[in-house]
Amino acid sequence: MSSSTSLPTHEIIYRNARDLILFGDLAPGEAVTINSIVERLDAGVTPAREAIRRLTAEGALYASDNRRLVVPPLTMPQLQELTFARTGIEPQIARLAAVGIEPAAIDTLEQIDAQVNAALAARDIHGYLLHNHRFHWTLYAHSEAEILMATAAAHWLRVGPSLRVMVGLAETPTLPDMHAAAIAALRDGDYEAVGEAIHNDILQGHATIANGLEDEG
Template identity: 80%
Template sequence: MPTSAQLPTHEVTYRNARDLILFGELAPGEAVTINGIVERLAAGVTPAREAIRRLTAEGALHASDNRRLVVPPLTIQQLQELTYARTGIEPQIARLAAVGVEPADIDALERIDEQLNAALAAGDIRGYLRHNHAFHWTLYAHSEAEILMATAAAHWLRVGPSLRVVVEQNSISPLPDMHAVTLAALRDQDYEAVGEAIHNDILQGHSNIAQGLDDAD
Protein backbone atom coordinates (compact mmCIF):
# COMPACT_ATOMS: atom_id res chain seq x y z
CA MET A 1 0.00 0.00 0.00
CA PRO A 2 1.48 3.40 -0.96
CA THR A 3 2.39 5.87 1.76
CA SER A 4 1.01 9.43 1.87
CA ALA A 5 4.25 10.69 0.36
CA GLN A 6 3.73 8.41 -2.67
CA LEU A 7 0.08 9.35 -3.25
CA PRO A 8 -1.10 12.15 -5.55
CA THR A 9 -1.99 15.38 -3.76
CA HIS A 10 -5.70 15.04 -4.55
CA GLU A 11 -5.78 11.56 -2.99
CA VAL A 12 -4.01 12.75 0.17
CA THR A 13 -6.49 15.61 0.50
CA TYR A 14 -9.44 13.25 -0.02
CA ARG A 15 -8.20 10.82 2.62
CA ASN A 16 -7.51 13.59 5.12
CA ALA A 17 -10.96 15.10 4.53
CA ARG A 18 -12.54 11.66 4.86
CA ASP A 19 -10.73 11.19 8.18
CA LEU A 20 -12.19 14.45 9.49
CA ILE A 21 -15.60 12.81 9.09
CA LEU A 22 -14.66 9.30 10.21
CA PHE A 23 -12.92 10.45 13.37
CA GLY A 24 -15.44 12.95 14.62
CA GLU A 25 -13.72 16.23 13.77
CA LEU A 26 -16.67 17.08 11.54
CA ALA A 27 -19.79 16.27 13.53
CA PRO A 28 -23.21 15.29 12.15
CA GLY A 29 -24.98 18.42 10.93
CA GLU A 30 -21.76 20.43 10.57
CA ALA A 31 -21.37 22.45 7.37
CA VAL A 32 -18.43 21.71 5.07
CA THR A 33 -17.01 24.18 2.56
CA ILE A 34 -14.13 24.19 0.12
CA ASN A 35 -12.51 27.08 2.00
CA GLY A 36 -12.95 25.23 5.27
CA ILE A 37 -11.18 22.14 3.93
CA VAL A 38 -8.42 24.32 2.46
CA GLU A 39 -7.83 25.96 5.84
CA ARG A 40 -8.08 22.83 7.98
CA LEU A 41 -5.89 20.67 5.77
CA ALA A 42 -3.59 23.32 4.25
CA ALA A 43 -4.76 21.97 0.91
CA GLY A 44 -5.18 23.54 -2.52
CA VAL A 45 -8.58 24.63 -3.77
CA THR A 46 -8.73 22.07 -6.57
CA PRO A 47 -7.88 19.02 -4.40
CA ALA A 48 -10.33 20.28 -1.74
CA ARG A 49 -13.09 20.63 -4.33
CA GLU A 50 -12.37 17.12 -5.64
CA ALA A 51 -12.40 15.68 -2.10
CA ILE A 52 -15.78 17.26 -1.41
CA ARG A 53 -17.13 15.95 -4.72
CA ARG A 54 -16.03 12.42 -3.90
CA LEU A 55 -17.36 12.52 -0.34
CA THR A 56 -20.69 13.82 -1.61
CA ALA A 57 -20.90 11.00 -4.16
CA GLU A 58 -20.18 8.50 -1.36
CA GLY A 59 -22.96 9.90 0.82
CA ALA A 60 -20.61 11.25 3.48
CA LEU A 61 -21.80 14.79 2.67
CA HIS A 62 -25.14 16.01 1.39
CA ALA A 63 -26.91 19.26 0.58
CA SER A 64 -29.11 20.63 3.37
CA ASP A 65 -32.31 22.60 2.87
CA ASN A 66 -30.33 25.81 2.42
CA ARG A 67 -28.08 24.04 -0.13
CA ARG A 68 -25.06 24.01 2.16
CA LEU A 69 -23.10 20.77 2.26
CA VAL A 70 -23.20 19.12 5.67
CA VAL A 71 -22.19 15.89 7.35
CA PRO A 72 -25.63 14.21 7.29
CA PRO A 73 -27.14 13.38 10.69
CA LEU A 74 -28.51 9.85 10.83
CA THR A 75 -32.21 9.13 11.11
CA ILE A 76 -33.48 6.06 12.92
CA GLN A 77 -34.54 4.53 9.59
CA GLN A 78 -31.08 5.10 8.07
CA LEU A 79 -29.47 3.60 11.17
CA GLN A 80 -31.68 0.52 10.82
CA GLU A 81 -30.62 0.17 7.18
CA LEU A 82 -26.95 0.53 8.14
CA THR A 83 -27.38 -2.05 10.89
CA TYR A 84 -28.82 -4.51 8.39
CA ALA A 85 -26.06 -3.79 5.88
CA ARG A 86 -23.14 -3.84 8.30
CA THR A 87 -24.20 -6.98 10.16
CA GLY A 88 -24.65 -8.71 6.81
CA ILE A 89 -21.22 -7.85 5.46
CA GLU A 90 -18.67 -7.16 8.19
CA PRO A 91 -19.01 -10.43 10.13
CA GLN A 92 -18.30 -12.28 6.89
CA ILE A 93 -15.24 -10.09 6.24
CA ALA A 94 -14.07 -10.87 9.78
CA ARG A 95 -14.52 -14.62 9.27
CA LEU A 96 -12.49 -14.50 6.06
CA ALA A 97 -9.84 -12.39 7.79
CA ALA A 98 -9.61 -14.75 10.76
CA VAL A 99 -8.36 -17.54 8.53
CA GLY A 100 -5.32 -15.47 7.55
CA VAL A 101 -4.20 -13.91 10.82
CA GLU A 102 -1.01 -14.96 12.58
CA PRO A 103 -0.24 -14.66 16.33
CA ALA A 104 1.77 -11.48 15.66
CA ASP A 105 -1.23 -9.98 13.88
CA ILE A 106 -3.42 -10.70 16.91
CA ASP A 107 -0.80 -9.07 19.15
CA ALA A 108 -0.96 -5.96 16.95
CA LEU A 109 -4.76 -5.89 17.20
CA GLU A 110 -4.50 -6.22 20.97
CA ARG A 111 -2.21 -3.18 21.12
CA ILE A 112 -4.69 -1.17 19.07
CA ASP A 113 -7.48 -2.24 21.42
CA GLU A 114 -5.45 -1.14 24.43
CA GLN A 115 -5.09 2.31 22.86
CA LEU A 116 -8.84 2.33 22.15
CA ASN A 117 -9.64 1.52 25.77
CA ALA A 118 -7.32 4.27 26.99
CA ALA A 119 -9.04 6.79 24.73
CA LEU A 120 -12.45 5.60 25.90
CA ALA A 121 -11.45 5.97 29.55
CA ALA A 122 -10.16 9.49 28.87
CA GLY A 123 -13.29 10.53 26.95
CA ASP A 124 -11.10 11.14 23.90
CA ILE A 125 -13.66 10.99 21.09
CA ARG A 126 -11.21 11.38 18.23
CA GLY A 127 -8.82 8.82 19.71
CA TYR A 128 -11.63 6.35 20.28
CA LEU A 129 -12.94 6.69 16.72
CA ARG A 130 -9.46 6.45 15.21
CA HIS A 131 -8.47 3.33 17.16
CA ASN A 132 -11.88 1.69 16.70
CA HIS A 133 -11.54 2.15 12.95
CA ALA A 134 -7.95 0.86 13.06
CA PHE A 135 -8.98 -2.27 14.97
CA HIS A 136 -11.66 -3.23 12.47
CA TRP A 137 -9.75 -2.36 9.33
CA THR A 138 -6.48 -3.92 10.49
CA LEU A 139 -8.43 -7.13 11.01
CA TYR A 140 -10.46 -6.82 7.80
CA ALA A 141 -7.33 -6.27 5.69
CA HIS A 142 -6.45 -9.93 6.21
CA SER A 143 -9.64 -10.97 4.39
CA GLU A 144 -8.40 -9.68 0.99
CA ALA A 145 -12.11 -9.22 0.22
CA GLU A 146 -11.76 -6.00 -1.75
CA ILE A 147 -15.36 -5.73 -2.94
CA LEU A 148 -16.86 -6.40 0.48
CA MET A 149 -14.41 -3.99 2.13
CA ALA A 150 -15.22 -1.21 -0.34
CA THR A 151 -18.91 -1.61 0.48
CA ALA A 152 -18.19 -1.65 4.21
CA ALA A 153 -16.06 1.49 3.90
CA ALA A 154 -19.04 3.39 2.47
CA HIS A 155 -21.15 2.28 5.43
CA TRP A 156 -18.50 3.50 7.88
CA LEU A 157 -18.53 6.97 6.33
CA ARG A 158 -22.26 7.19 7.05
CA VAL A 159 -22.17 5.83 10.60
CA GLY A 160 -18.68 6.87 11.75
CA PRO A 161 -19.47 10.43 12.89
CA SER A 162 -22.39 9.23 15.01
CA LEU A 163 -20.21 6.68 16.84
CA ARG A 164 -18.93 9.58 18.95
CA VAL A 165 -21.98 8.98 21.18
CA VAL A 166 -20.48 5.63 22.21
CA VAL A 167 -17.82 7.47 24.23
CA GLU A 168 -20.49 9.44 26.07
CA GLN A 169 -22.77 6.45 26.66
CA ASN A 170 -19.89 4.28 27.87
CA SER A 171 -19.09 6.79 30.61
CA ILE A 172 -22.62 6.24 31.94
CA SER A 173 -22.91 2.47 31.48
CA PRO A 174 -19.72 0.52 30.61
CA LEU A 175 -20.21 -1.84 27.68
CA PRO A 176 -19.11 -5.46 27.26
CA ASP A 177 -15.80 -5.45 25.38
CA MET A 178 -16.61 -7.22 22.11
CA HIS A 179 -13.12 -6.50 20.82
CA ALA A 180 -11.75 -8.63 23.67
CA VAL A 181 -14.18 -11.39 22.63
CA THR A 182 -12.96 -11.03 19.05
CA LEU A 183 -9.33 -11.34 20.14
CA ALA A 184 -10.05 -14.45 22.23
CA ALA A 185 -11.87 -16.05 19.30
CA LEU A 186 -8.97 -15.25 16.98
CA ARG A 187 -6.51 -16.92 19.36
CA ASP A 188 -8.82 -19.96 19.55
CA GLN A 189 -9.08 -20.01 15.73
CA ASP A 190 -12.85 -20.03 16.14
CA TYR A 191 -13.79 -18.27 12.94
CA GLU A 192 -17.55 -18.37 13.52
CA ALA A 193 -17.07 -16.82 16.96
CA VAL A 194 -15.00 -14.03 15.38
CA GLY A 195 -17.88 -13.21 13.04
CA GLU A 196 -20.39 -13.35 15.90
CA ALA A 197 -18.28 -11.00 18.02
CA ILE A 198 -18.07 -8.43 15.22
CA HIS A 199 -21.83 -8.80 14.66
CA ASN A 200 -22.48 -8.07 18.34
CA ASP A 201 -19.98 -5.22 18.36
CA ILE A 202 -21.91 -3.52 15.54
CA LEU A 203 -25.24 -4.06 17.30
CA GLN A 204 -23.82 -2.63 20.52
CA GLY A 205 -22.51 0.51 18.87
CA HIS A 206 -25.70 1.06 16.88
CA SER A 207 -27.83 0.59 19.99
CA ASN A 208 -25.99 3.46 21.64
CA ILE A 209 -26.34 5.61 18.53
CA ALA A 210 -30.09 4.91 18.55
CA GLN A 211 -30.25 5.94 22.19
CA GLY A 212 -28.42 9.15 21.36
CA LEU A 213 -30.84 9.87 18.51
CA ASP A 214 -33.80 9.31 20.85
CA ASP A 215 -32.30 11.64 23.46
CA ALA A 216 -31.83 14.34 20.82
CA ASP A 217 -35.53 14.29 19.84
Protein backbone atom coordinates (compact mmCIF):
# COMPACT_ATOMS: atom_id res chain seq x y z
CA MET A 1 0.00 0.00 0.00
CA SER A 2 1.02 3.61 -0.47
CA SER A 3 2.84 5.04 2.49
CA SER A 4 5.73 7.34 3.25
CA THR A 5 7.16 8.65 6.48
CA SER A 6 7.43 12.07 4.82
CA LEU A 7 3.64 12.31 4.44
CA PRO A 8 1.21 13.37 7.19
CA THR A 9 -0.79 10.56 8.76
CA HIS A 10 -4.10 11.60 7.20
CA GLU A 11 -2.55 11.47 3.71
CA ILE A 12 -1.05 8.02 4.31
CA ILE A 13 -4.41 6.67 5.52
CA TYR A 14 -6.20 8.23 2.54
CA ARG A 15 -3.77 6.65 0.08
CA ASN A 16 -3.95 3.27 1.75
CA ALA A 17 -7.76 3.39 1.81
CA ARG A 18 -7.74 4.36 -1.88
CA ASP A 19 -5.48 1.37 -2.58
CA LEU A 20 -8.00 -0.95 -0.90
CA ILE A 21 -10.44 0.09 -3.63
CA LEU A 22 -8.00 0.20 -6.53
CA PHE A 23 -6.46 -3.19 -5.85
CA GLY A 24 -9.52 -5.26 -5.12
CA ASP A 25 -9.45 -5.52 -1.33
CA LEU A 26 -12.82 -3.75 -1.40
CA ALA A 27 -15.08 -5.07 -4.15
CA PRO A 28 -17.80 -3.15 -6.02
CA GLY A 29 -20.91 -3.12 -3.86
CA GLU A 30 -18.99 -3.70 -0.62
CA ALA A 31 -19.88 -1.47 2.34
CA VAL A 32 -17.22 0.78 3.86
CA THR A 33 -17.40 2.29 7.35
CA ILE A 34 -15.09 4.38 9.49
CA ASN A 35 -14.64 1.38 11.78
CA SER A 36 -13.72 -0.92 8.88
CA ILE A 37 -11.02 1.52 7.74
CA VAL A 38 -9.77 1.87 11.32
CA GLU A 39 -9.49 -1.90 11.65
CA ARG A 40 -8.03 -2.65 8.20
CA LEU A 41 -5.43 0.12 8.28
CA ASP A 42 -4.79 0.43 12.03
CA ALA A 43 -5.85 4.04 11.66
CA GLY A 44 -7.25 6.63 14.01
CA VAL A 45 -10.90 7.62 13.70
CA THR A 46 -10.16 11.15 12.47
CA PRO A 47 -7.87 10.21 9.55
CA ALA A 48 -10.21 7.32 8.65
CA ARG A 49 -13.17 9.74 8.54
CA GLU A 50 -11.15 12.18 6.40
CA ALA A 51 -10.14 9.40 4.00
CA ILE A 52 -13.77 8.35 3.55
CA ARG A 53 -14.81 11.98 3.01
CA ARG A 54 -12.20 12.43 0.27
CA LEU A 55 -13.00 9.14 -1.44
CA THR A 56 -16.70 10.00 -1.41
CA ALA A 57 -15.97 13.40 -2.97
CA GLU A 58 -13.95 11.64 -5.68
CA GLY A 59 -16.77 9.22 -6.47
CA ALA A 60 -14.85 6.18 -5.22
CA LEU A 61 -17.53 5.68 -2.53
CA TYR A 62 -21.21 6.57 -2.60
CA ALA A 63 -24.23 6.43 -0.33
CA SER A 64 -26.52 3.54 -1.22
CA ASP A 65 -30.29 3.53 -0.76
CA ASN A 66 -29.94 2.53 2.89
CA ARG A 67 -27.36 5.31 3.39
CA ARG A 68 -24.46 2.91 3.74
CA LEU A 69 -21.29 3.98 1.96
CA VAL A 70 -20.27 1.40 -0.62
CA VAL A 71 -17.76 0.97 -3.44
CA PRO A 72 -20.03 1.82 -6.37
CA PRO A 73 -20.72 -0.94 -8.89
CA LEU A 74 -20.56 0.35 -12.46
CA THR A 75 -23.67 0.75 -14.57
CA MET A 76 -23.50 0.35 -18.34
CA PRO A 77 -24.02 4.10 -19.00
CA GLN A 78 -21.21 4.92 -16.53
CA LEU A 79 -18.93 2.40 -18.22
CA GLN A 80 -19.68 4.00 -21.59
CA GLU A 81 -18.79 7.42 -20.19
CA LEU A 82 -15.57 6.07 -18.71
CA THR A 83 -14.68 4.40 -22.01
CA PHE A 84 -15.11 7.71 -23.82
CA ALA A 85 -13.07 9.57 -21.20
CA ARG A 86 -10.26 7.05 -20.81
CA THR A 87 -9.73 6.43 -24.52
CA GLY A 88 -9.58 10.19 -25.04
CA ILE A 89 -6.98 10.86 -22.37
CA GLU A 90 -4.80 7.86 -21.60
CA PRO A 91 -3.55 7.12 -25.14
CA GLN A 92 -2.35 10.73 -25.32
CA ILE A 93 -0.57 10.39 -21.97
CA ALA A 94 1.07 7.23 -23.31
CA ARG A 95 2.22 9.01 -26.47
CA LEU A 96 3.76 11.80 -24.40
CA ALA A 97 5.43 9.20 -22.17
CA ALA A 98 6.91 7.44 -25.19
CA VAL A 99 8.93 10.52 -26.14
CA GLY A 100 12.43 10.05 -24.78
CA ILE A 101 11.66 7.05 -22.56
CA GLU A 102 14.89 5.19 -21.75
CA PRO A 103 15.49 1.50 -22.55
CA ALA A 104 15.87 0.71 -18.84
CA ALA A 105 12.38 2.11 -18.19
CA ILE A 106 10.98 -0.08 -20.96
CA ASP A 107 12.70 -3.07 -19.36
CA THR A 108 10.92 -2.21 -16.10
CA LEU A 109 7.57 -2.14 -17.89
CA GLU A 110 8.31 -5.55 -19.37
CA GLN A 111 9.03 -6.93 -15.89
CA ILE A 112 5.78 -5.48 -14.55
CA ASP A 113 3.83 -6.97 -17.45
CA ALA A 114 5.27 -10.39 -16.57
CA GLN A 115 3.84 -9.89 -13.06
CA VAL A 116 0.46 -8.96 -14.59
CA ASN A 117 0.46 -12.18 -16.60
CA ALA A 118 1.54 -14.27 -13.61
CA ALA A 119 -1.30 -12.82 -11.52
CA LEU A 120 -3.80 -13.63 -14.26
CA ALA A 121 -2.52 -17.18 -14.51
CA ALA A 122 -2.80 -17.58 -10.71
CA ARG A 123 -6.30 -15.99 -10.61
CA ASP A 124 -4.87 -13.45 -8.16
CA ILE A 125 -7.27 -10.50 -8.12
CA HIS A 126 -5.18 -8.26 -5.86
CA GLY A 127 -1.98 -9.04 -7.78
CA TYR A 128 -3.59 -8.41 -11.16
CA LEU A 129 -5.14 -5.07 -10.16
CA LEU A 130 -1.93 -3.98 -8.43
CA HIS A 131 0.44 -4.82 -11.28
CA ASN A 132 -1.92 -3.67 -14.03
CA HIS A 133 -2.15 -0.30 -12.29
CA ARG A 134 1.64 -0.24 -11.83
CA PHE A 135 2.18 -0.90 -15.53
CA HIS A 136 0.01 1.99 -16.67
CA TRP A 137 1.19 4.48 -14.10
CA THR A 138 4.86 3.58 -14.47
CA LEU A 139 4.44 4.33 -18.17
CA TYR A 140 2.35 7.46 -17.64
CA ALA A 141 4.83 8.94 -15.16
CA HIS A 142 7.23 9.51 -18.06
CA SER A 143 4.71 11.86 -19.68
CA GLU A 144 5.04 14.51 -16.94
CA ALA A 145 1.45 15.44 -17.89
CA GLU A 146 0.26 16.18 -14.36
CA ILE A 147 -3.17 17.56 -15.27
CA LEU A 148 -4.03 14.70 -17.61
CA MET A 149 -2.76 12.15 -15.11
CA ALA A 150 -4.85 13.62 -12.29
CA THR A 151 -7.94 13.32 -14.48
CA ALA A 152 -7.03 9.75 -15.45
CA ALA A 153 -6.50 8.83 -11.79
CA ALA A 154 -10.10 9.78 -11.00
CA HIS A 155 -11.31 7.55 -13.83
CA TRP A 156 -9.25 4.62 -12.48
CA LEU A 157 -10.89 4.90 -9.06
CA ARG A 158 -14.26 4.35 -10.73
CA VAL A 159 -13.32 1.59 -13.17
CA GLY A 160 -10.32 -0.08 -11.54
CA PRO A 161 -12.17 -2.32 -9.06
CA SER A 162 -14.44 -3.68 -11.82
CA LEU A 163 -11.40 -4.95 -13.75
CA ARG A 164 -11.32 -7.79 -11.23
CA VAL A 165 -13.64 -9.59 -13.68
CA MET A 166 -10.61 -10.07 -15.95
CA VAL A 167 -9.10 -12.48 -13.44
CA GLY A 168 -12.07 -14.82 -13.39
CA LEU A 169 -12.41 -14.95 -17.16
CA ALA A 170 -11.27 -18.30 -18.53
CA GLU A 171 -10.30 -16.88 -21.91
CA THR A 172 -8.30 -13.92 -20.52
CA PRO A 173 -4.90 -15.52 -21.26
CA THR A 174 -5.86 -15.85 -24.94
CA LEU A 175 -6.71 -12.16 -25.36
CA PRO A 176 -4.12 -10.09 -27.24
CA ASP A 177 -1.53 -8.70 -24.82
CA MET A 178 -1.84 -4.98 -25.38
CA HIS A 179 0.85 -4.29 -22.78
CA ALA A 180 3.28 -6.33 -24.89
CA ALA A 181 2.17 -4.37 -27.96
CA ALA A 182 2.84 -1.10 -26.14
CA ILE A 183 6.28 -2.33 -25.06
CA ALA A 184 7.17 -3.34 -28.63
CA ALA A 185 6.04 0.06 -29.91
CA LEU A 186 8.10 1.81 -27.23
CA ARG A 187 11.20 -0.09 -28.33
CA ASP A 188 10.46 0.89 -31.95
CA GLY A 189 9.97 4.53 -31.00
CA ASP A 190 6.50 4.42 -32.60
CA TYR A 191 4.57 6.91 -30.48
CA GLU A 192 1.30 6.47 -32.35
CA ALA A 193 1.44 2.70 -31.95
CA VAL A 194 2.01 3.11 -28.20
CA GLY A 195 -1.14 5.22 -27.97
CA GLU A 196 -3.06 2.73 -30.10
CA ALA A 197 -1.99 -0.17 -27.85
CA ILE A 198 -3.19 1.64 -24.72
CA HIS A 199 -6.42 2.59 -26.50
CA ASN A 200 -7.04 -1.06 -27.38
CA ASP A 201 -6.07 -2.20 -23.88
CA ILE A 202 -8.75 0.06 -22.41
CA LEU A 203 -11.35 -1.17 -24.91
CA GLN A 204 -10.46 -4.78 -24.17
CA GLY A 205 -10.84 -4.37 -20.42
CA HIS A 206 -14.07 -2.40 -20.74
CA ALA A 207 -15.57 -4.94 -23.13
CA THR A 208 -14.94 -7.64 -20.54
CA ILE A 209 -16.56 -5.52 -17.82
CA ALA A 210 -19.53 -4.86 -20.13
CA ASN A 211 -20.00 -8.58 -20.70
CA GLY A 212 -20.07 -9.08 -16.94
CA LEU A 213 -22.66 -6.33 -16.53
CA GLU A 214 -24.84 -7.92 -19.22
CA ASP A 215 -24.60 -11.29 -17.47
CA GLU A 216 -25.69 -9.68 -14.19
CA GLY A 217 -28.62 -8.02 -15.95
